[in-house]
Amino acid sequence: MYTAKGKLDTNALLKQYSPLVRRLAHQMMARLPANVELDDLIQVGMIGLADAMTRFDITQGVQFETFATQRIRGAMLDELRGGDWLSRGTRRQQRELEDALHKAEQRHGRVPTESEIAAVMGVSLAEYQDMLGRARGTQLVYLEDIGGGEDGDDYLDRHVADPANNPVAQLADHRMRQALIEAIKVLPEREAYVMSMYYEHDMNLKEIAAVLKVTESRVCQLHSQAIARLRVRLREH
Incomplete structure (x- = not known):
């Protein structure tokens, strides 16, 4: 799209390609x-x-959408690499929580309760739940995971870049998805509900709290604990 002077019509292109950005x-x-x-x-x-x-330079023989896709994805990747969503202290505490959860699971031979995990950590149930609340924003992928691997690859480049051009990435993504599905199946019922409502149905914490008839802080605790359980199981993958 060009103006009468032969220049790209910025407003028209922003409107036309904003769905591409969202996608x-x-x-x-x-x-x-x-x-x-x-x-x-x-x-x-x-x-x-x-x-x-x-x-964009039309003389280079590249379609604008192809060029724009590269620039858009590149801008997003730069932003993700430059940001940090979880403090080091919180990440360390989350790791400790995961280790305790794993030990409690090994000790009891089943999915451990909050009290059993708290006992492994040597804290009260209230203290443990407070730790879960502070871990709000916990994630399946840490920035350490995003950093370069032994082969020099970057997590974002391998897993966020278009998998259609990488059969190996497609296979790895399929395996991870299957592992995640299996891990979610063995979550305690309420935690599974929270994950389903939050990720599948795009409900916010307030809405989930209303459905479960608990406080928003309790939903945060359940979410953090569910993520910790999933991370422990996904370590094998």
Whole structure:
């Protein structure tokens, strides 16, 4: 789309390609921590789209959508690499919680209760639940996971980039999804409900609390504990 002067019509292109930005953002969100905000990714993606408009050169023989997709995805990846959603102290505490959960599971030979996990950690149930509440924003993928691996690959490049061009990534993604499905199946009932309502039905904490007839802080605790259980199980994958 061009103006009468032969320049790209910025407003028209922003309107036409904003759905592309949303689609790319949703694709990334499927592989990112729960506390990454979709609106933030979309906002950064729109900046990437605007940047693509200023840099696009039709003489290079590349379609604008192809060029824009690269710039949008690149802007999102840069933002994700530059941010940190969880403090080091909270990450360390989350690791300790996961280790305790794993030990309690090994000790009892089944999915452990909150009291049993608290006992392994040597804290009261109230203290343990307070730790869960502070871990709000806990995630399936930590920034350490996102950092470069032994082979020099970057997690975001391997798992957020378009899997259609990478059969190995497709297979790994399928295995991870299957492992996640199996792990969710063995979650305690209320935690499974929270995960389903939060991720499948896109309900917020207040709405979930109303359904379960508990406080929002309790929903946060259940969510954090569910994520910890899933991370422990997914370590094998």
